[in-house]
Amino acid sequence: MIDERLRINAFVKLGTFLREFCEYDKSSEDAYSADPFSTKLQDGIILAGHKNGWFTEENILFALRSWGNLLNKNNLEDWLSTYEITKNPNTETSSASRKTVALVMAGNIPLIGFHDFLCVLITGNKALVKLSDSDKVLLPLLSDFLIAVQPSLKEGVEFVDGKLEGFDAVIATGSNNTARYFEHYFGNKPNIIRKNRNSVAVLAGNESKTQLEALGNDIFRYYGLGCRSVSKLFVPQGYDFDTFFKSIFIFNEIVNQNKYANNYDYNKAVYLMSDFKILDNGFLILKEDTSYSSPIASLNYEFYSSKENLGRRLANDRDQLQCVVSSGFMENEIGFGETQIPALSDYADGIDTVDFLLKT
Numbered sequence: 001m002i003d004e005r006l007r008i009n010a011f012v013k014l015g016t017f018l019r020e021f022c023e024y025d026k027s028s029e030d031a032y033s034a035d036p037f038s039t040k041l042q043d044g045i046i047l048a049g050h051k052n053g054w055f056t057e058e059n060i061l062f063a064l065r066s067w068g069n070l071l072n073k074n075n076l077e078d079w080l081s082t083y084e085i086t087k088n089p090n091t092e093t094s095s096a097s098r099k100t101v102a103l104v105m106a107g108n109i110p111l112i113g114f115h116d117f118l119c120v121l122i123t124g125n126k127a128l129v130k131l132s133d134s135d136k137v138l139l140p141l142l143s144d145f146l147i148a149v150q151p152s153l154k155e156g157v158e159f160v161d162g163k164l165e166g167f168d169a170v171i172a173t174g175s176n177n178t179a180r181y182f183e184h185y186f187g188n189k190p191n192i193i194r195k196n197r198n199s200v201a202v203l204a205g206n207e208s209k210t211q212l213e214a215l216g217n218d219i220f221r222y223y224g225l226g227c228r229s230v231s232k233l234f235v236p237q238g239y240d241f242d243t244f245f246k247s248i249f250i251f252n253e254i255v256n257q258n259k260y261a262n263n264y265d266y267n268k269a270v271y272l273m274s275d276f277k278i279l280d281n282g283f284l285i286l287k288e289d290t291s292y293s294s295p296i297a298s299l300n301y302e303f304y305s306s307k308e309n310l311g312r313r314l315a316n317d318r319d320q321l322q323c324v325v326s327s328g329f330m331e332n333e334i335g336f337g338e339t340q341i342p343a344l345s346d347y348a349d350g351i352d353t354v355d356f357l358l359k360t
Contacts, residue, residue, distance in 0.1 A: 004085050007122050008076050010150035015071025017145060022065040037145055048110070048137040053259045055110055059222055060138070063110040066341055076122075079344040083354055085123055098156075099360060100126045102164045104172035104182065107132025109222040111139060115344075116171050119353040121146075126156045128167050169360045171353065190360040194349050197227040198292040199323035199339055202234045202310065203244075207336070211327065212247030214337025218325055219284075220251045221340045223260050224296055227322040227348070228339040232292050232300040234310055239303070245281045255283035255297075264297035271298075292320055322348070 021038055041064075048055045101120045105113030113129075117139060120127040131139065140159060147154045164170075169190040172182040179195040186193065201215055218230040235241075255261050268285055271278045279286035289300040304310040311330055314321065326333045347353050 004080070004122075004124070006150060007124065007153070008073070008080070010146050010153060011071050011076060011118065011122065012073050013149045014142060014145055015068050018064050018068030018071070022061055022068060037141075037148070040144075041141055044137050044141045048135070051137065052107070052134045054108075054223055054225060055135070056257070060110045062221065062340075063138075067111065067114060070344055075344055080122065080354075083358060085354075085358065098125050099168040099357070100128050100166060101357065102128045102130065102167035102170040102172075102186075104130050104164070104170065104174070105132050105135070105139075106173040107134025107136075108225045110135060111142075112226070113173065114139060114142070115348070116173075116353060117143075118344075119357060120171075121153065121156055123354060123357045124156075125357060126158065128164060129157070129159045130161075130164055131159065169357070171356075173348070190356070192349075192351055192353065192356055196293065197320060197322040197349060198231045199228050199325065199334075200232045200234060200292060200314070200321060201230045201325035201336075202304075202314075202329045202333075203236070203239065204327070204329070205236045205239055207243075207327070209243075209247045211336045212244055213250060214335075215325065216248040216251045217337045218323075218334075218339040219248070219299060220254055223254070223257070224294075226340070228342065230299070230323075230325055230339065231294045232289075232302065233286075234302055234304050237303050237305055241279055241286065245279075248284070249281070252281075252283050260297055263295065267295045267298050292317070318350075 017037065021041060024038065045057055045060050048060060049057060103113060103116050103120065105116070112135065113131075117127055117129065129139070143157050143159075147157065167189065170182075170186045171192045171194075172179075172186060173194040174182060176195045179193050182191075182193045199218070201218065207215075215230065218228075222229060224231060233244075255264060264283060264285065268278070268280065271285065271287060276287055283297070285298045286301050287294070287298060288302065290302060291300055294300040307329065314324055314330065323334045323339045324330060324332070325336060325339060327336065
């Protein structure tokens with residue numbers, strides 16, 4: 001098995017490739033055709049979009065660019081510096097100590113499972129990957145690149161379509177319903193089983209236009225399908241939504257995406273037939289609701305009268321929340337516009353995946 005430095009170097013090269021790919025001028029066909037992996041990835045983006053209508057080229061490139069920016073030597077080394085992955089960096093980890101970790105991946109946004117994949121490989125373990133039918137194209141392409149630049153990684157990656165067998169631990173991501181199945185099926189193995197989570201934003205009422213525009217990215221990126229997508233607003237009593245609607249109007253073209261438009265039309269019709277009081281700007285529906293989860297093209301909102309009471313509520317409900325977007329409201333808050341650009345140390349559900357793998 002290759003040592004940690006070579007594993008890091010492989011991901012650094014992947015990061016460089018992704019950054020260059022996303023910055024690449026497609027009009028320059030000679031440069032494009034000179035790199036076979038660029039051709040494969042561009043074809044993969046098209047194929048992924050055909051297989052999943054939510055995977056637009058813009059959103060796939062955003063995911064690729066985000067990973068390209070994260071995967072550099074400084075970021076990776078800083079992230080891993082707090083862990084004792086190998087006692088002696090000059091000694092290769094023995095294959096006998098390597099664990100096979102089953103990864104059951106979600107498919108709601110492009111490359112949603114890449115962080116788990118990275119954690120397993122960077123710790124010197126083997127990834128036994130079961131991809132979601134909604135996202136079967138992109139990760140194998142990135143895996144092929146890693147293996148091309150560091151062939152020894154081939155023994156650390158296996159994609160499976162059927163039943164998962166022969167694994168030592170499991171990381172499974174799904175809904176609250178699938179989590180019950182995962183717990184039954186994987187309960188006898190060390191595991192991380194992730195359920196539904198949502199993200200919320202707490203507004204004070206004095207946010208600038210720039211802050212609210214940035215919040216639009218937290219709401220609309222990936223069409224609101226990610227657990228880091230803001231699905232609910234908490235606003236003070238008497239909040240003027242007109243300011244919010246004016247600030248996010250720059251995202252109005254999202255309604256031109258057919259799948260999003262169909263959800264917008266359907267949810268609006270359901271709300272109107274049910275006599276729900278809604279606010280609507282032509283591409284986003286706001287509904288007063290205590291739930292954290294909202295349908296696509298909709299955003300729940302709730303008034304609060306006390307920051308202290310709201311803070312206690314969110315703290316009590318932390319197992320249901322992925323991100324809280326605010327400014328000066330609470331510890332561990334996320335800044336406006338930053339939910340979709342997590343750091344390497346921002347673990348899903350707050351569970352340290354690397355620590356789990358090292359202690360399993």
